[in-house]
Amino acid sequence: MKSHKELLNKPYAADVIERFIRYAKVETTSDRHAEGIPSTAGQWDLAKMLEAELKGLGITDVYIDEHCFVIAKIPASPGAEKKPAIGLMAHLDTSNEVSGANVKPRLVENYDGQPIELSPGWTLDPDEFKELADYKGDSLIVTDGTTLLGADDKAGIAIIMSAVKTALADKSISRPPLVIVFSPDEEIGRGMNAFPLAKLKMDACYTYDGGRRGEIESECFNAYEARLVFTGKSSHPGYARGVMVNAASMAAAFASMLPRAESPEATDGWYGYYHILEIHGAVEKANVDLILRDYAEDGIARRIEAVKQMASAVETMFPGGSIKLEFNKQYCNMKKKLSENPIVLELLYEAANRAGAEPYSKPIRGGTDGARLTEMGVATPNMFTGMHNFHSRYEWASVSEMVLAIDTTLELMRLWAERA
Ligand SMILES: [Zn+2]
Structure with missing residues (x-):
């Protein structure tokens, strides 16, 4: 050397x-x-x-x-x-x-x-x-x-x-x-x-x-970016029962579903991850931007599917709320x-x-x-x-x-x- x-x-x-x-x-x-x-x-x-x-x-x-x-x-x-x-x-x-x-x-x-x-x-x-x-x-x-x-x-x-x-x-x-x-x-x-x-x-x-x-x-990695837009319904909190749908809470529910063992801070070597880049929002609207990484093609496909499933579960948990998803391929x-x-x-x-x-x-x-x-x-x-x-x-x-x-x-x- x-x-x-x-x-x-x-x-x-x-x-x-x-x-x-x-x-x-x-x-x-x-x-x-x-x-x-x-x-x-x-x-x-x-x-x-x-x-x-x-x-x-x-x-x-x-x-x-x-x-x-x-x-x-x-x-x-x-x-x-x-x-x-x-x-x-x-x-x-x-x-x-x-x-x-x-x-x-x-x-x-x-x-x-x-x-x-x-x-x-x-x-x-x-x-x-x-x-x-x-x-x-x-x-x-x-x-x-x-x-x-x-x-x-x-x-x-x-x-x-x-x-x-x-x-x-x-x-x-x-x-x-x-x-x-x-x-x-x-x-x-x-x-x-x-x-x-x-x-x-x-x-x-x-x-x-x-x-x-x-x-x-x-x-x-195979790399995708996912952008999620959570849409809720605003109302006065004092009269919100059965009316309000809190998009910020939807975003938080989604974020908490992501497996922490599959985050950048918990992985190295050949393990892929989900990583939230940014969350912002309020009652009517919230956004979560995240990136998905995986070395294997079937692995990245699984991650995309998992994000869809988690978003769908959040929609089910918050009746009246909706989630739009967008996936962009970054590189492979x-x-x-x-x-x-x-x-x-x-x-x-x-x-x-x-x-x-x-x-x-x-x-x-x-x-x-x-x-x-x-x-x-x-x-x-x-x-x-x-x-x-x-x-x-x-x-x-x-x-x-x-x-x-x-x-x-x-x-x-x-x-x-x-x-x-
Ligand atoms: Zn560089």
């Missing part, structure tokens, strides 16, 4: 740190309540910054489309023009679960393994986050405890940018035709609805949206489609091995834009970026792992370019 020090000494370590910190400071929180793609204006700011920087690297075919996708097409190195075109992709937005405004990233060099005080009352403590013990001697980037960091997915963007810069400057690194994509609204599962597939020629793609070193993800498990084009994953493993990243497979307990892209016909596994505790104030990024991801990317370019 390569040491932190060995990785931190790579010539592009400083570049990826500088980029990461700069991108993390741009507020790009997406908003599931907003209409349109992108859902928030901040994503344009980062998109424009990246467009300018890609042009600055000498790439001529760079643009931002009407939905804030940043697209750059990079010609192959001499001799590799006929090789498959490979996409490298990361997302612009950050989760809205924690504020992404005024992010103040801080570089902790030569981490000593001790608790890191982010700000008074907020400590990144190795007692609580055990994996920190593995990062003694690494450089970490942390928050000030008031916001998330946004390593998800600015780490991915910084890695791709540094890898492209390195590949363009170093003639010894061969590369196939490359398509760089920075996408909007991944966190709200919506950006890919506007993916400009018809305009891009990509034979395979890789998303940079994973965690610790070596982590490669080729399997994810990419495993089956990826296995139809095994070379895409094989070369990623080979690249990670050559880089010394010790690759291993892990199911994503979420999804990626890659799952959607795979479904559209472009095999797209996901790889590590060094992000940790994402969607949280305790989010941090490992610089050595970002460097290792750059090494892996350069090896991946070589493998695709030199493949017979």
